[in-house]
Amino acid sequence: MSDTVPARRRLPWLIPALAAAVPFLFALAGCQDAKGPTAPAQSIGTVAGVPPQPAGSARSSRTPDPGTPTFAEIQQVYWSGDGKWLVTFSRDCTVTIWDPAEERKLPPAPIGRHTFGSPQAHLLVRVSVAEDLLVDDTEKKFTVRQISTGRTVLVLDQSEHTYGDQFHLASDAKRVVALNAQRQELNVWDVGSGQLIHTKLPKTDRQVAHLIGLSADGAEAYLIFAGIKDGDRYTDLPPDGIYAMNLETGSVKLRVKHRLRADPGFRAVITAERKLFIKDRSWDLKTGLEAGPYPWDHVDAVSPDGRFAASMEADKQDGRRVAIWDVSAKKKIGLLPKLAFRTGGAAIAFSPDGKLVAVGGLRDWKFGSGPDYRSWTPANFVYGKAVHVENRVLVLYDMQALKRVRTLAFPVYPPDSQEVPQVDFP
16 A cells, blocks of 8 residues: 555645745745845854855845844944044944044933944944945945045945945055855945946856955955855865955965864954964965964954954953953053953954054843843843844053043943943943
8 A cells, every 4th residue: 555645635734834834934035135045155254344144145135023123232343544533333234433532422412423324133234444434335235435524425336236245445445345255256346436347256166255355455355265166056165275366367366375264263354564363373465474373362353553462361250351462572461451341353443553442342231030141132121022222332442551541332221220240430
C-alpha cells in the first residue's frame, strides 16, 4: 500500500499551516531591498566607518512598525577637518552635528546644532566625513552637507543604478566612492558637480565584501574580499588581507597580506597618513610594510597622526574602561575615568590635533526586578506603543589630563526609572 495521502485529505492540514506561515514570509520579505536579494558574501565583523552589517546588506523598504521603539544611542563619532565640529550617527538612523565647545542643554532644548533624518527602526543609514563636508543617506540618497552651517550643498546624481551599500568621502572631500555589493561595482562621484565620474568593476574573480577606506586623493579603494567566483555564483573564501583597487583602471593588488578572522570584534582603523590598524598590528597602506605587535589585543580608534590609540578594556571592578596608548612607545598612557554610560569602539574619535577624544554611547538604567536586571527601555515603556528613547551620550575628554572636559549629551530619565550610579559626572 502506498504511503501517499490524497490531496483532498491533506488540504485541511495545509490551510492552517499556510495561514500561519504567511505573516512570517511577509515579515522576511519586508527586510529585503526592493532592488533584489543581497550578495552572498559573508560578513567579517565591524569595520571602521561601516555600520555592522553583512556585505551587500541593504536598507529596508518597509515602514517601521508603529509599536517598535527607536533608540538614539550614538554608534559612530567623527570630527570635522578643522576640529571645530563633531558629527555623530545614532542607532535611530539620524545624523547630528555638534559644537564641541557647547555644554549639554537640558530638555526641551534641541539636541546638537543640526540633525538630519527622522528616527527609524528598520533602516541602515551611513555617513562619511572629510574637511567641512559630510555625506549621508538619511533621505535614501547621497546628500552632501556643509558641517559648519548644516546646509545642504547638493545631492549626488543617482539617476543610474548607482546606489551604494557602503561609501566613503575622500580626505580631500573631492570624491565619493560607493560599493554596490550586489552588482560588485564601485561608483565614483565628483563632489563639486555631483556627477558620476565612472563605474568600475574590480579586475578579479574575487568577491568584494567590504570597502574599508580610500587613499587620500580618492584614487585607490581599499577592499576586503570574502568569496571567489565559481561559474555563475560565488563561493566562500576566507579573507586573506586588504586589497588596493585603482579606481581608474579597476586593477587590484594585494596590499596587506594578513588572514582576517570573521569575529565580531574585528575592526580596521585607517589614519590620515593611511596607516592601517587591525587588532595588535599595523601596516602602511602605501607600501604594505607591517609594524607591531602592540601591547593591546585590539584597537578602537587612532589619532589622525597615528601617535595615540584608544581601546576598550574589561575590568572586573570597574567594567569597561577606555585605555589610551602611546603608539610609537607601545606604552599605555592611562585610562579615561570610569564611564557612567556604555560605548562601542566605533563611537570613539580623536580630534585632528590629538588633544581631545570624543566618546559616544548610550545611558544605562534599570527597571524591573532583581539586582542584575537591566534593559534598554525606560520604566514607563509600554509594549506596542511607539516610543523614541533619547538615550544618547556624547562626552569630551582631555588627552593629557585624562579627565572629562565637557558633556555634550546626557539624558535625564523619568523619576520612576532607577539609574545606574553616576561615576564620572557631578
